[in-house]
Every structure is written in structure tokens, then in C-alpha cells.
Amino acid sequence: MSQQQVEAAADQPAAAVEGATDPAPRSPREIRLVMIGLVVAMLLAMLDNLIVGTAMPTIVGDLGGAEHLSWVVTAYTLATAASTPIWGKLGDLYGRKGTFLTSIAIFLAGSALSGLSQSMTQLIAFRAVQGLGAGGLMVGVMSIMGALVAPRDRGKYQGMFAAVMALATIGGPLVGGFITDHLSWHWTFYINLPLGLVALAFIVVTLKLPKVRSTAKIDYVGAALLTIGITSLVLITTWGGQEYAWGSKQILGLAALAAASLIGFCYVEQRVEEPMLPLDLFKNLNFTLVSVIGFIVGFAMFGAVTFLPLYQQTVQGASATNSGLLLMPMMFGMLVVSLVVGQAVTKTGKYRIYPIIGTAVMAGGSLLLSTLSTDTSRFTSACYMVVLGAGMGFLMQITMLVAQNSVELKDMGVASSTATLFRTIGGSFGVALFGALFNDRVTSTMKESGAKAAGNLGQMGPEALRKLPAPVQDAYHHAVSNGMHTVFLWGAVISLIAVAAAVFMREVPLRGAGQPAEQSVEAAAL
Structure with a gap:
């Protein structure tokens, strides 16, 4: 499809404009300009919490x-989490540019209000507003990229997103600490405003997409049921073992609510004209398998990000001041491999081998990290982290690429939001399960050692722990090492599921610019 045809089709319905072919070729300059706005928006989404x-x-x-x-x-x-799939569907129905700009605006409004908060209640409410906007940032970035660049060419730009992730993980705590020490906590929210305005300006001026009009009704019932289900799952993983015991009526009640709402959601989606999440997408083998892999990648990544700094600070005596730097080896491995894989995919058009290698390397990295002990040097643990990061580097962008290549362009938003959602939910479950395993192992090890300590060691920071008697410190260091062994050993076992999923993926050709989307979709359908 030529540029003139795209412009001529600007007033056609979504199915006519976006369902038939992948995007027409764009000039490198046009894509680079849009990419500035997309990268800044992605940085906003990833940097804020850190x-x-x-x-x-x-x-x-x-x-x-x-x-x-x-x-x-x-x-x-x-x-x-709750708004992510809704943003994806709205983008498919009413246009990705408009919904993306709306999500940025909501995020910035929530940021400004959070900075103006005068009480904890206000801050919590305004953070929820921020989260509503954040749900559309990552989905918008990925779906717009899918609308601009054909799957075959997307590898050229994968490294940018991997770099943003590494920059956010390392730089977030540094920036937060600097702002808190030299300005005030209000600026941890206000800093989003200039960045967001830059993203808005670049997207408004440089992004040109066909106009989309849809007469389809929004699936309000499906959206409500999916929101209840996701919210229940996140609350289970957030509260379980912390606020409430896993077998408490609150957690069991949330589990029942999650099950009922998700079953109801599946029932509704099969009967509405325009489902919030078309279940037919999961008939595509590759789409289903990369969703499973994405879930496990989130599982492993968030588990590592949560527990590795704890080990480094308590056992290895690393400083907590620049905690983002502690994860630099893992992020370095992820960034380098993601860059190399992206270029290789663009050059060859082949991708199936990379999920297989990535899941196997991720399992190997987890297995290596399960050997951490009180005697493990920082250099050795850093090497193990590089291995884990390299495994994730094979997978982070490939999973999104395969998900988008498995659907027609009209479903790009749903594909992007589903891939993001599975990774997010996987991360929530990873932190919850690993946290339960870790705490159980630490507690049992301390009991076995017979060491006595006042207060809850799990609530103490590294500085407070260093003031305890030497025998108690030694016992706790061994307990943390044992906890790490349990966490990453289970991580390696769970990663084997991802290996199996990757093996069953099919090598469906990546579409080039202007190529009919149906060919790739049908090729992987069975």
C-alpha cells in the first residue's frame, strides 16, 4: 500500500484500513521522530514507580x-493492570494515536495531582489516576510501533526499548534519591510533566496514522468482569502472606471472586459482537505459547529484581543507596543480547530459535543463582546475573514481536495489551510465590540455627541488621542464602515450562511492509 493509498483510506472504517495489510513503508526519519515520543512515554511508564x-x-x-x-x-x-486490556481494545476501535495521547494526559494529570497531595488518602487516590494512564502507555507504545513498522523490520528498534528498561531500573533509584535529597518529594511526581509534554508534542506533530471510526459498541460487561478478575488476582498476590494468611477468608474470597468473574468473562466474550479480548486469538498456537512464555518471563524477572538486591545488601554487604546499580549486570546482559537478537531477526526474518535459547539460558541462569551462598563473591554473582539477563534479552522483545505477528493489524492493540498483561500478572505471581517460599525458608533456617533476635528480622534494613550480635548476623546470612536457593531453584523449574512452550512454537514468516496480514495469522492458527 503506497503513502497515497494510506492517505486516501484515512476516512475508511478500521477493518478496511487496518485489517488487510501491514503498514506501508515509512521513511527512517519519520520513524525516528515518532520513536522519540514513544521512548519518552515508555520511560515515563517504567521510571515512575522506581x-x-x-x-x-x-x-x-x-x-x-x-x-x-x-x-x-x-x-x-x-x-x-486493570486498565491495560481496555486501552488496547480502545486503540483498536477508535484509533491508537488518540487513545495514546489520552493515556499520557491522564498519567500527567495524576502526576500533577499526586505532587499536590496533602494527605496519604489523596496520594493513594491520585496514584490510582496515574495508574489508569500508565496502563495505556506501554500498550500504546507497542501497538503504535506495530502500526508503523512491519514485524520483519521491528528488530531494528528493539534495542531502544531494552535500553529504556535498563536505564529506568538503574537510573530510577538514583534520580529518586537525588530529587528527595536536593529538592522535595513533590518533584518525584512533577518530573513526569516535562517528560510527558515532550512525548505529547512529538506524538501530536510526527505521528500520522489512518483515522479510525467504529460503530461497534464497547463491551462494558466484558470490561467490568475482566477488571474484577485482574483486580482480584493482583490483590491476592499483594495481600497473600502479608496482610492476610493464604488460607484466610479474605484471600479465599478473592480467589473465588477471581474465578467467577473470569469464567463469566469467557462466557460473555463468546457472545458479544466486539469482545474486549477475542478468545479466538488463543486458537493461534504461537499467540498462546508466547503468552505463556511472557507470563514466565515476568515471573522470573520480577522475582530476580525483588530478591537479588536483598541478598546483595544483607549477605554481600552492598550499599542500598544506589540499589539500581546492583542489578546492572543483569540489565547489561539483557540489553546486549536484545540488541544483537533484534538485528539478527531483521536481517534473517527468523526468530523461532531465540525463544528456545532464551528460555533455556533463563533456566540456566536461575539454576546458577540457586547456588548463591554466604561465600559467593560479588563477581561470581554478577556473572550469574549476566546469564539470567541474557536469557531475558532473548525473550523480552521477541515475545511481543511474535504476539503482534500472530494477529491482524486491526487487533494489534489487543495483542500488545494481552502480552503486557500476561507479563504483569506473571510478575505479580512471581513476587508473591517467591516471597512465600523465601520467607518460609528464612524462618525455618533461623529456627534450626537456634539464633535469638529481638523483633522481626525480615522488617529490618541492612544497617539495623549489622548492629545485631555476630552469631545472629551469621545465622541470618545463611538463612537468606538458603532462601535464595529455594527461590531460584523453583525459578529454574518453572522456566522449564517456558522451554517446552518455545519448542512447540512454529516459524511463521514475519510480514514485511504492505504484506497481507492474514497469511501469517492463518499459518500459525493450528
């Missing part, structure tokens, strides 16, 4: 309400 997390002690000291501290993060996470 910056805010560093400032939380100061925020609590100013606003009070320490008992509600966890809700500052939970409100944001819930709103993000």
Missing part, C-alpha cells in the same frame, strides 16, 4: 499514614 519508591520514607514522614503505605504502590499497580 523514583517514587526511593522517596516513600520521606513522603510518609511528611504526610503520615504509614499504615497505608502499601496502598500507594498497590493503587497504582491495580489501576495499571
